[in-house]
Amino acid sequence: NAGVMQNPRHLVRRRGQEARLRCSPVKGHSHVYWYRQLPEEGLKFMVYLQKENIIDESGMPKERFSAEFPKEGPSILRIQQVVRGDSAAYFCASSPGTGYNGELFFGEGSRLTVL
Amino acid sequence: QKEVEQNSGPLSVPEGAIASLNCTYSDRGSQSFFWYRQYSGKSPELIMSIYSNGDKEDGRFTAQLNKASQYVSLLIRDSQPSDSATYLCAVNKGGSEKLVFGKGTKLTVNP
Numbered sequence: 001n002a003g004v005m006q007n008p009r010h011l012v013r014r015r016g017q018e019a020r021l022r023c024s025p026v027k028g029h030s031h032v033y034w035y036r037q038l039p040e041e042g043l044k045f046m047v048y049l050q051k052e053n054i055i056d057e058s059g060m061p062k063e064r065f066s067a068e069f070p071k072e073g074p075s076i077l078r079i080q081q082v083v084r085g086d087s088a089a090y091f092c093a094s095s096p097g098t099g100y101n102g103e104l105f106f107g108e109g110s111r112l113t114v115l
Numbered sequence: 116q117k118e119v120e121q122n123s124g125p126l127s128v129p130e131g132a133i134a135s136l137n138c139t140y141s142d143r144g145s146q147s148f149f150w151y152r153q154y155s156g157k158s159p160e161l162i163m164s165i166y167s168n169g170d171k172e173d174g175r176f177t178a179q180l181n182k183a184s185q186y187v188s189l190l191i192r193d194s195q196p197s198d199s200a201t202y203l204c205a206v207n208k209g210g211s212e213k214l215v216f217g218k219g220t221k222l223t224v225n226p
Contacts, residue, residue, distance in 0.1 A: 033213065042119075042203055042216040043159065056213060091158055095212075101166075102147035102207035104214055106158045 003027070004107035005074075006092050012113045019079040019086070021110040025094030031055075032075040033104060034067060037089045046090075049075060050097065082114045118142060119206050121217035129225050134191040136220050138204030141185065147207035148180055149214065150189045152200045159203055163189060194224040 003026035013019050025032050030051050035043040036059075045059040049069035060067065064082075069075040079086055089111045093104040121138050128134045136150075147166055151159035163178040165171045165187070171178045177190040187206075191198055201219040208215060 031212070035216075042218040043205075043214075045213045045215065048212050056211070059213075101164070102214065103149065103161055103164055104205075105161060108158050 004092055004094050004105060006090075006107035006110050008110060009108060010111050010113070012115060013082045014115050015083055016081050019082050019112055021077040021079075021090050021092075021112070022074040023077070023092030023094075023107060024074040025092075026096075026105070029094035029096050031095045031097045032069050033093045033095070034075070034077050035091045035093070035106075037091060037109075039088075043091060046077070079112070082112070084114045087112055087114045117217075118208075118215045119204055119217040121202075121204050121220050123218055123220060125221040125223055127223045127225060128194050130194060130196060132194050132224075134194045134198065134222055134224070136189040136191075136202050136204075136222065138187045138189075138217055139185055140187070140204075140206045140215075142206070142208050143182075143185065145185075145206045145208055148178070148187045149205040149207075150176075150178060150187075151203040151205060151216075152198075153203060153219065154200045191222075194222075196224045196226050198222060199224050 005024040034046040047067045048056040064080045089109045091109045093106045150163040153159045165178040165180045175192045179188045203219045204217040205214040
């Protein structure tokens with residue numbers, strides 16, 4: 001859905017560097033979801049955030065990964081000290097929260113390549 | 116048992132045929148069910164949602180849900196080459212905000 005904006009669309013990092021992926025939800029949406037898709041795999045849930053709160057981070061690796069959704073500005077998925085296994089497409093989706101029926105509309109994704 | 120399982124395919128059908136895609140899920144508390152289409156290198160696109168037992172039709176697409184059997188399917192009638200994509204089944208677990216996805220079934224429609 002064009003309403004969810006992600007950037008950068010493509011990011012190349014060397015092992016050990018940091019990657020920051022940004023997601024601006026649909027206007028008026030207060031809930032953001034991050035998913036990761038490895039090559040030839042389905043989408044894996046990582047984290048669900050509301051403004052200034054992490055609601056469910058059960059899919060986040062325990063180390064090197066963090067996410068935030070500040071009161072102002074986009075949601076950020078941060079990967080520290082990247083390794084080759086982090087190479088994947090990272091998709092963001094948003095929902096309005098109230099009246100949410102489970103439908104998620106995804107942004108175009110950020111494709112991370114770790115050299 | 117995986118939470119959401121799909122036949123990985125690939126599934127190949129001739130143009131004009133019916134394509135049948137299947138999905139099973141493990142959590143009986145699941146309440147919402149979705150089919151996404153994903154073209155290579157693109158983001159998933161929601162094409163169908165279904166919440167109650169039975170069939171739901173939208174154009175050439177029909178979603179079928181059987182909660183007793185924990186089974187969801189997607190039928191594509193009059194398949195077109197433009198339907199060639201990976202189809203992802205997704206389930207919203209009861210009491211949870213997140214979607215759980217299957218690995219997807221790759222469909223090829225041959226002209």
